[in-house]
Amino acid sequence: MAYQIPVLDVTFTAMSDLRTKQFCFVALLDDNSVELPSATTEVTVGVLQNKPNAGEAASVRILGLSKIILGATIAPGAVLATTAAGQAQTAVATQSPGALACEQGNANEIVTAIVLPALNIKA
Secondary structure (H helix, E strand, O other): OOOOEEEEEEEEEEOOOOOOOOOOEEEEOOOOEEEOOOOOOOOOOEEEOOOOOOOOEEEEEEEEEEEEEEOOOEOOOOEEEEOOOOOEEEOOOOOOOOEEEOOOEOOOOEEEEEEOHHHHOOO
């Protein structure tokens, strides 16, 4: 069963309706709001913790253990990056990783991941 341990959550503004996107990766926009990533190569800021509508406060876990929803089958210890829908998948060389899987899971399941902002740095 997935679990969470917050270390650092930050509040941003939701750019659009994110009420069905809890536990998905989000990207930080220029105006300090967050949105689902627009591409699998986009750098993410963290994992959405609540269900905000457009203009509401979006709580984003940028460090700590978080539940995360999967977009594909992953193995424990997998380095995770975003799908185009903000779900987690095993990262490939063209992506910016944002978390590490603590357990295995399949698409549309929620698992525990370690959100690590240092993984978001892309050379």
